[in-house]
Amino acid sequence: MLQHITGKTQTGFEWIDIYEPSEQELKQIIKKYDLHPALVNDCLQPDHLPKYERMPTYSFIIFRIHTEDDMPEADKVQQMTHKIAIFYSDQFIITIHRKKQRFLDHLISMVQADKCNDSQELLNILINDCLNTYEAPLAKLSKAVDYFEEVVFLRPKKVPLLKGLYYLKRKIDLIRRMLILSFEIIDALDADPGNVNTRDTRDHYVKLQNMLDSLAENIHQLLNIYFSASSQRTNDTMRILTIFSVFFMPLTFIVGIYGMNFEFMPELKWKLGYPGVMLLMAVVTLFIYLWFKRKNWL
Incomplete structure (x- = not known):
């Protein structure tokens, strides 16, 4: 479903959001905005990892956001994250995704209320909101690590530890890999010195990265302690x-x-x-x- 969020007359740039894109809709935007077919084909690959690519007249981003319905034993890219593809330039932003994302509704309301000055500002808010999808899962993983740490030290015979630690480690490693692969996107977004908004987005990214590094180190130590205790x-x-x-x-x-x-x-x-x-x-x-x-x- 293709939706025109805003046009040049309202905000000075176009924003088109495509949810569950059809072949006809993709052909339409390829022709209208002169998009490279290979990049559009990347939008259709459900397991594509994050990437950033600069073309002569626009840039292309694939960002993976954390799913809202996180399963306890999910440990695959498609189970834990959803893909959102972004074509952007000074004149337009095109977002393409298969799953309906609630955080986009907030952005749509903000743009339609004329609270976004240009496409660069919208892109920064969009990437920042994508990073926000990792906040709650990381807090949940942090609590899970604390729980297993208590079990390892205080109640070693109460629960099946190894299975829980395995899925916890897999989730942390996968989210960590998604953020590492997203660094080029954040770096390109914060290319202009003195831009406070993009600097906040980079700080947000660094904060999440530090949290993941700490969780990864803790889970590694817990596994070593578990095997030592066993x-x-x-x-x-x-x-x-x-x-x-x-x-x-x-x-x-x-x-x-x-x-x-x-x-x-x-x-x-x-x-x-x-x-x-x-x-x-x-x-x-x-x-x-x-x-x-x-x-x-x-």
């Missing part, structure tokens, strides 16, 4: 089993000898043979216990 618990279990086996090995040896039932075994005829063997086993057990205590193994 290894420690395994070692503790093996230690206990080893202690039990050391206690029972000599007892099993004694019982094995007296269970052979050979005819000429003098101990079998002794009146005090049974209590004597039981006493021997008790002495051996006590000796092993005292030895372990002295070595600080218990």
Whole structure:
């Protein structure tokens, strides 16, 4: 669906928003604005990563915004983000997207109320709003990291940690990659020195990038701690089993000898043979216990 948001007579530039573009609509804008067909074809690729490309008369941007319906086990680009393509120049801005985006409604109202002076200002607000879509997910990821950190340190046996940490790591890595690939867009947007608005957008980007770096480092440390704690618990279990086996090995040896039932075994005829063997086993057990205590193994 092609929608003319504003024209040159109102704001000095055109803004055309295309939602779920049809082939006829794409041919129409290619012809009218002399757009390169390869770039328009990029708009149709749902898994295309962020990019910035400058043409002689216009520039082309693909930005990926975070989806509003984030699934707990989403770890793919298309599951976590949506693509919005932008053609812009001083004379026009064309936005193309498959999914309806609520944040665009706010921009449309602002432009129609004559609160946007030129296409550069609109582009800056648009990119800033795209970055805003990562704010809530990053806050949610930060809380999730805090939760798993508490579980790792305080409640290691309560939840299936490894699966949760895996999806958390995948989400952080994917969002981090989207923002890294978007750096060229932010850099091109903030090319003019002294522009306070574009500088705010860059600061916003840097803030999100720092948050992601911190989350990535925390989740990496949590994974290391989780595996270290798992290894420690395994070692503790093996230690206990080893202690039990050391206690029972000599007892099993004694019982094995007296269970052979050979005819000429003098101990079998002794009146005090049974209590004597039981006493021997008790002495051996006590000796092993005292030895372990002295070595600080218990």
